[in-house]
Amino acid sequence: MTIPRLETSRLILRGHAPDDFASFAAERADPAVMRFLGKGDTLSEEESLSRFLAVAGHWALLGYGTWAVEESATGKRIGAVGFAEKKRPAEHPASGAPEMGWSLAAGAHGKGYATEAVRAALDWGRAFFGAGARTVCVISTGNDASLRVAEKCGFRQFATASRYGLGRFVFEREL
Amino acid sequence: MDIPRVETERLILRGHTLEDFPAFAAMWADPDVTRYIGGAPLSEEDAWAKFLRVAGHWALQGFGFWAIEEKASGRRIGEAGILNVKREIVPAFDGVPELGWGLLPEVHGKGYATEAGHAILKWGEEKFGRVRMVCIIDPDNGPSLRVAERLGFKPFANTTYKGDPTVVLERLPS
Numbered sequence: 001m002t003i004p005r006l007e008t009s010r011l012i013l014r015g016h017a018p019d020d021f022a023s024f025a026a027e028r029a030d031p032a033v034m035r036f037l038g039k040g041d042t043l044s045e046e047e048s049l050s051r052f053l054a055v056a057g058h059w060a061l062l063g064y065g066t067w068a069v070e071e072s073a074t075g076k077r078i079g080a081v082g083f084a085e086k087k088r089p090a091e092h093p094a095s096g097a098p099e100m101g102w103s104l105a106a107g108a109h110g111k112g113y114a115t116e117a118v119r120a121a122l123d124w125g126r127a128f129f130g131a132g133a134r135t136v137c138v139i140s141t142g143n144d145a146s147l148r149v150a151e152k153c154g155f156r157q158f159a160t161a162s163r164y165g166l167g168r169f170v171f172e173r174e175l
Numbered sequence: 176m177d178i179p180r181v182e183t184e185r186l187i188l189r190g191h192t193l194e195d196f197p198a199f200a201a202m203w204a205d206p207d208v209t210r211y212i213g214g215a216p217l218s219e220e221d222a223w224a225k226f227l228r229v230a231g232h233w234a235l236q237g238f239g240f241w242a243i244e245e246k247a248s249g250r251r252i253g254e255a256g257i258l259n260v261k262r263e264i265v266p267a268f269d270g271v272p273e274l275g276w277g278l279l280p281e282v283h284g285k286g287y288a289t290e291a292g293h294a295i296l297k298w299g300e301e302k303f304g305r306v307r308m309v310c311i312i313d314p315d316n317g318p319s320l321r322v323a324e325r326l327g328f329k330p331f332a333n334t335t336y337k338g339d340p341t342v343v344l345e346r347l348p349s
Contacts, residue, residue, distance in 0.1 A: 057231030057234060058227050058230075058231070061193055061226075061230050086223070087223040
């Protein structure tokens with residue numbers, strides 16, 4: 001399928017191409033990026049490829065998914081943002097709704113890029129899933145930067161969860 | 176991308192669709208399937224991640240794993256195909272097409288894996304040319320080792336992969 005391309009004032013959201021794997025894997029090998037994601041551990045190249053393939057497969061099977069975030073000024077891929085169906089267990093408070101997620105290379109933190117990218121993805125999601133559809137996100141406790149992004153983008157915390165011994169806040173909002 | 180359809184005497188190899196996921200997840204939740212592949216049954220969530228990878232492998236690399244359908248029953252009975260997944264394994268074979276297969280226990284012993292494997296090797300030769308190929312098999316998985324042998328693979332290294340004993344086999348272009 002053709003993955004939609006979105007533009008914001010400073011960013012381009014587009015599908016990942018095979019050439020993006022190096023930067024995708026480099027982010028996931030960086031402790032500063034991974035500290036609050038998943039188990040909090042960096043990923044090997046093999047594990048990163050497995051995620052990278054899943055990102056492509058998600059678009060192919062469901063027609064929505066995760067974009068590469070490109071900085072317009074430099075043309076560099078600086079991260080990823082999008083919606084995912086994760087098939088979390090039914091008892092998880094985030095199950096049953098498309099789940100928004102984002103991650104940026106450490107060098108792109110602190111510029112408001114995540115907020116800008118998430119807002120663009122939410123706008124797209126409103127058209128794709130329908131106005132009023134519910135979306136969720138799950139953020140590790142202590143990940144203050146991402147917690148602020150969620151709040152700025154209109155998410156409200158409604159539950160907590162725990163995984164791999166790490167606490168999470170679970171947020172929701174209507175599109 | 177459009178995943179090519181390959182037919183053999185008794186089987187159809189085709190791309191997976193969303194409707195295949197329940198059968199896919201059931202297969203990977205079966206300890207008799209995972210005993211020699213991966214080691215532990217997969218949760219629905221983990222099976223889903225694997226299912227997405229299967230689709231993404233085709234989308235990004237232009238080859239991958241097919242669903243295997245039994246012509247007689249129309250049922251999805253397993254999967255097989257060619258991978259390139261940067262396995263952390265010594266000896267490394269990054270970039271060498273890797274053949275793999277997995278079938279439901281109840282259809283074992285009918286020669287289906289060999290039949291699918293021959294068709295895939297033929298497809299692979301058109302795709303990649305006459306190149307070396309590899310596969311990895313648990314040393315206790317006698318039936319799969321025999322399938323590999325019938326397909327022309329020969330063991331060349333005993334190693335471990337994710338902590339489990341593993342035989343690496345290769346098939347050299349004739």
